[in-house]
Amino acid sequence: MKRFRLISAITLSISLTIWSCQSAGTNDQPEFKVDYEKFTLDNGLEVILHVDKSDPVVAVALTAHVGSAREIEGRTGFAHLFEHLLFLESENLGKGGLDKMSARIGGSGANGSTSRDRTNYFQTVPKDALEKMIWAEADKLGWFINTVTDPVLAKEKQVVKNEKRQGVDNRPYGHTSYIIDKQLYPNDHPYNWQVIGSLEDLQAATLDDVKQFFRRWYVPNNTTLVVAGDFEADQAKAWVKKYFDEIPRGEEITALEKRPGRVDETVKLYHEDNFARLPELTMVWPTVELYHPDSYALTVLGQYLSRGKQAPFYQVLVEDKKLSSGARMGNRTSELAGQFQLSVRAFSDKNLDDVSDAVQEAFAKFENEGIPQKDLDRIKAGQETGFYNSLSSVLGKGFQLAQYNIFANDPGFVKQDIQNIMNVTVEDVMNVYNKYIKGKNFIATSMVPKGRTAQALSGSVKADVVEEKIVQGAEETFDATIQAEYERTPSTFDRTQEPPYGQTPEVVIPEVWKAELGNGMKVLGIENDEVPLVQFDISIEGGLLLDDINKVGVANLTANLMTQGTKSKSPKELEEAIAQLGASINIFAGTERISITGNTLKRNYQKTMDLVEEMLLEPRWDEQEFTLRKQSVISSIKQQEANPNAIATNAYNILIYGKDNVRSKNILGSESSVSEISVDDLKAFYEKNISPSIATMHIVGDISQEEVMNSLSDLESKWTAKAVEIPVYKTPDSPDKSKVFFYDVPNAKQSVLRIGYPALAATDDNYYPATVMNYILGGGGFASRLTQQLREGKGYTYGIRSRFSGTNEAGAFTISSGVRSNVTLESSQLVKEILTDYAQDFTEKDLETTQSFLIKSNARAFETAGSKLGMLQNISRYGWDDDYVKDREAIVRDMTVEKIQNLSGQYLDPDKMFWLVVGDAKTQMKRLEQLGYGKPVLINEMVSPENK
Template identity: 45%
Template sequence: MSKDFQTNTGNTGILPVTEIVVPRVDYEQFLLPNGLNIVLHADHSNPIVAIAILFHVGSSREKPGKTGFAHFFEHMLFQRSENIPRGEFFTKINDLGGVFNGGTWQDGTVYYEVVPSDALEKILWMESDRMGYLINTVTQSALEREKDIVINEKRQRVDNQPYGHTSFVIDQALYPSGHPYSWQVIGTMEDVRSASIDDVREFYEKYYAVNNATIVIAGDFESTEVKKLIDKYFGEFKSRPVPELPRPEPVLLSQTRRLFHEDNFALVPELNIVFPTVPMYHKDSYALQILSDLLADGKRAPLYKEIVEKHKLAPELSVNNQPMELSGKFVITVRAFEGVNLNKVHEAVFNAFRQFEINGFSDSDLQRIKNLNETTFYHGISSLLDKSFQLVQGSVFGNDPARFAEDMRLLHAVSRDDIMDVFNKYIKSANYIVSSFVPRGQTDLILKDSEMAYVIEENIDESTSENVDINTEDEPFEYTPSLINRRIEPELGKEPLLTLPEIFNTQLNNGLKVLGITNTSLPLVFFSLRFKGGHLFDTLKSPGVSRLVAEMMLEGTQTRTPEELEEAIGQLGANIQVNASHEYLSLAGSCLARNYIKVIELVQEIILQPRWDEMEFERIKQATINTILQRKANPNSVAINVFFRRIYGDDHILGRPITGTETSVSEIHLDDLKNYYSQYLTPGMATFHFAGDLEPEKALKSLGFLEEHWQGGETPVPEFKLPQPAKKPKLCFVDVSDAKQSIILVGSPAMQRNHPDYAGANIVNYKLGEGSGGKLFTVLRLEKGYTYGAYSYFMPRNTQGLFMGNANVQSAFTLESLKLFKQILSAYGDEYSQADLEITRTALIRANAGKFEHLQSKLEMLHEISTFNLPFDYIKQEEATAEQITLEEAKTIFSKYIRPDQMIYVVSGDARTQLATLHEAGLGEPVLVDVYGNLIH
């Protein structure tokens, strides 16, 4: 029997749990005669539309030996169709000022776009073309090109990451052979490489039928006109027989299995315990979700108490219930401290279960989780794209576009008995799968009686591309007849006008500046308190102080323990985080508008009365050191550390990692944090921002206590010698043994964010590396297949910004990729044309139509203004720059800031196989450095 106990949570002003009021999201649903399911949601708040198209096919519809096909086919739909030439799906939407992507999981595949509303017909034309007129354009060379890209995605997401094979190990053991969830969505390299045109055609004919798809359109449109467009572009498609809907396949384990894997990229051990559970929408799935939060979310949770607090085995842990269409799983993940034996972690987990069974949980605990879930619900419908995803998933998997509202009601109705029932049914005494991932050579840390897991690992000595000399020219194909002329690209409609929100601006008597935007579209408020300085106030001797200050700010106040503060925040359904960055430190949060005043009262406590708890300080130091250790084995983290060190040099604080080093963090004392707090976290250094359902008068009233009791002026930010471009290219290599990919970073110092050249620099960079329409992406991914993506950008900073380019490339093509980076950067200025400039100015201006839809985006606009001292109309000013800049001016900016012969080049990869050849890149002799950028002699 569970034991009920009550705790005093203070006067939060929260009423007892009552029936939740779920807001309506109005929609219209209908079927075309061919079976295409349509859901429309009109919302004229912003001049944009979001489109989501979901095909009811994911990796669970595949067959053993043909795994990865659903995901691979998603890639193929971005190549070309009969009336959309290769690569133009990327470039057209980018140039329309839109965003787009696709995603595949076990149960479905979704394609989506967000574009200015005048482009809706153009998007429907494009989407209908790849839905109905793709398959004739699939050729062997197109297939081979995409194989390399998919395999590089697998290397980037799985093979080259610490713990990247965890899902593979777990799912193979959890699900019986042949179960649709027993293989990974991305498939195996062998299956992807063996894909044939016949396989692709079979998959298309079987699953990409119009009557196996659902389209959701949300945003600024007129229903009558949209229905005509849908019928015009999709109405002539013929329905086809589709396989029966999959039925749930629950898993019943006959025994517990223990598996281990020696992970080449892991430096600390990790334990995963997985119980089979129920599919989505099952009545028990809601109680399981709340159970997962009760077990692990917060300092009062039994797993936190046992693992983090009592035994100090790990800095944190996570528990997630993951219901899917056919079955579900309940996953406990503990990434332990260095050298911790996972038998101790396993024992602690089950001790926590026993404590949960004996003590249960309080009404307050349950209420806190339900309040947080209510806020999360509103976040889930806070943009048109969010609404599109909710509507399309509900329609396909729940037979109701508004299923998310019913989910919220059911979650809110979960009772104490429901929770204990699912604990007893699915967790207590149930069989499970447990995996031990340990650093290579540390098998003494694995759980006893574990068997070695089967893991397929690529041998980089044999890593080559089968498609180096494939044909990059598109073969001809036979056009499919249509009732309309699909070769005619629709014109854009009336161009939408961007209306910038009104910004409230004032300064309080204590020097605190206030910026705000009122928007009542949702009952949410986003807010932040941002302080100048951040990492810039750290010293070269003690990097990491600012980050530790940020971590400690939520560890209690003078009148509340860390546990009590966390409880008070949760009871208000609020989220508050404190983070340190290179040039600022921010307290940021969000909450339901009705709770805003109470949340700000807690913020006042956090700012004015930090607790400086000694025990929490030691815990956070150890957690930080553990994070630093893990990052030393992460190729991406290592590359960034080295890049900043080589750019900024030994005597600039930005050349040191913001986390600090193992040595620096271990030597930091609590007094160092107190000194930082008293000197730099003052109202004279801060700006308060808000965006949401909050009037300025109420915002000012909420800050009255801070205005009266918080004092302190402005402290000058330290000045450092600014880095200068290198006199000649410098190539640094940091060894990550057996890396399946090489991380390439290139760059040089540039301008400050508020420099007159900044807007022009972004214009110039757009066709180089802004996104999937850039030259770097086109050559390195689409033409060569060396990478999953290649990009460039100007990093905005107050002190001095940077130009940076990056790509994760197949190890075997590290040298070729470096040469291409230099070649593209060297030729870009001469090749840049008036046509490029016209496309860019249109795309960047149009993109602003939807850039500030979300409340978080509005808050970010205020951050840009306050952090970089920009004018309130900086967006309009930058639009004016885009409209007025000449080709000559653009080329001048390029030649000023993008000079490949004066750049730093960093490669993070396997030195044994790659380093010896890199002197051929024409970037000077490569220099070997350690993970912090120090020269290795």
């Protein structure tokens, strides 16, 4: 790729127009524009401004063109490490300064992400904090690296290692990408290693290594700054120049050459996965890089082959061979190369040789039939809706502008991008299949459960995967409180002074309209025309609560099967009708309700609602689909049995609610209960419980109340109300004394913690005050005690949080985390200490931070359609006023340290909680006796799926 074109003292004003993807010849649809300005500072920093005054918020995103591809073998994981380090400290914000500021200004929480090719840092804030954010982001590039010391580096290494354990080592199929990339890319290829790096490389990294990497890549001439939202462009330009102008330009950076992966002969590897319960086959072929002309057809190929009932892979693997509940397939494109990847998670008793044979049969089916034009149009329609959804927030728009600027050298590349999608033909799809897939060498990985290597693909050899050993006291110690000593980086003005707030934004609460149909269904809506989309849900009360406690799984399967055809449409015909609209309609069961959700282009809203009406009133109860859905649910249950986080959730619910409360049950049911369910059970559940008398529709988008009510006239006349009695299950009281419960997952690399007790309902007068109290404890992200001490202070965890989760019934107070296995006791002791001392340690400054965040964050409380839907749901479910946010503001303003202390004493007693640990019993269980709550109770038998 060519290097960025440097433009000094020139501003480009360009209008970015997104055309409809529905039909190349359709010109009667309104254009959708994302206006932007781009300019470049003398030091090479490229700046993109997008003004959007629909909400009083601004997103700021700083993206460096450096990811794992800029690393070298033996020193991997540096880009991802800097994603972490750049939030910790800088010369002018001080230690933890950005996170502390984020809390004070009501920001969304400073965050970042790393890929093979870029690292970004982003946050959405109320518009009055824009200058503060530009000041803070400039510190990342010009006034940061001196603050990185050996203790800081040692601590953050532990955090990153915990992230790897949580996301890779301690989860099913976590090593698949590592195995594939080692084979797909040669040792000297920058995609040969994982973005997160290896534990060994991270441990070996020296302070000098890290500083050299920063000074090479985190420079203005390798960085793009995007500001998107409600601001004045001239003022923003002035602030950008003030804070970024004097940062020196770095060395010139040469673009890396495009370099596809290489597979000289087919490679077959297997790995016995400690956490897998189902065998999984993954096959990968090398393809082309991001925005290559062939990449668009490859994307279509992956979607057509694998998604939906018309897909060849669904027809062969699921319907004909009954080997799996589906296949996942897609073309992953990066800056230098791409890879086409197919994954099939087979049923428990199936061999992957049979899956491989079926894969070849599905490919042959495609070769014979090709892709019909109507399916190509369907896929393009879905891409259009997805594109609009990605632009529904100022941060989404900012991400897209930065992406195009860095990898296409043009923020306005969207027009060409859309055109490239539109230009894909059925011939193109077949051509890329022949060019990259048919008869080509590939890499195949067989991830099989422990002791079941016979299920692996024939001819596979053992993959080289190094499993970390659990060794007590193996990690290095450090003191994260040591202050860095350094010579300050000079500046032309005093950067230690945080800029002032701008004009306080006026928070406008969306106007809510309410209505009720003649059959009893309530309707709440918010009209919003920012993007031509409509999003809605119809909530029908009941869900799991209406299941027979001895036959759980009926509510879930009922919701599932309601998406599988109608009286007049087969499952395939229904799916195609939805997809041709570029819409999505889902029906799923939760603990307290069944929800029908929809997302559609405005122009297709009525047709979408016509389909919703069919699905709701005329379910097909297709026997073949029922059999397939049951098998899929049983497979999901089996997968949960070895997933530490799923185990923790299921076990914790049993402890909180007790076995006689249906809320303690896994909504999927157990393998035995699901096996006993018949279609007649589903029909009976539907006839008895699906009623408009307990239904509420919430709708947000580019649509008026009149249009919505007109669209519901048929549903009003055809859907007849009935009386539905929803059982009431009383949540138990909190335990009289604490006890430790342990679920053994042999050789787990982390321990999953769930600590808590039955607490409050959302309708309790103390619920929101208790939530306010919890902000500094564990609800405030990096502003919280738990995060600051367990992650930032000790490096025990990648993340930890606490929350109250009540609904109309009392729910739990929960502290949740995954911690390094060999500090399970130490982590638990520290949590206990924090809970014990919280009231006396809470300060006026903590109160100020809490109040500032909870009040100022309301400026961004209603930006997205999802947040507006959430507001409507709160109003309808809990009977809150439309302006309940104002009531909450009053609670926050009236809060005092004394009130926080009283609430803490009432709701944070560590000696009256359940302490659940899911981890390696042989190394950690006995140690937990030192926590002071007696001998831990092993609960594997108690929470076995067949004992629930």
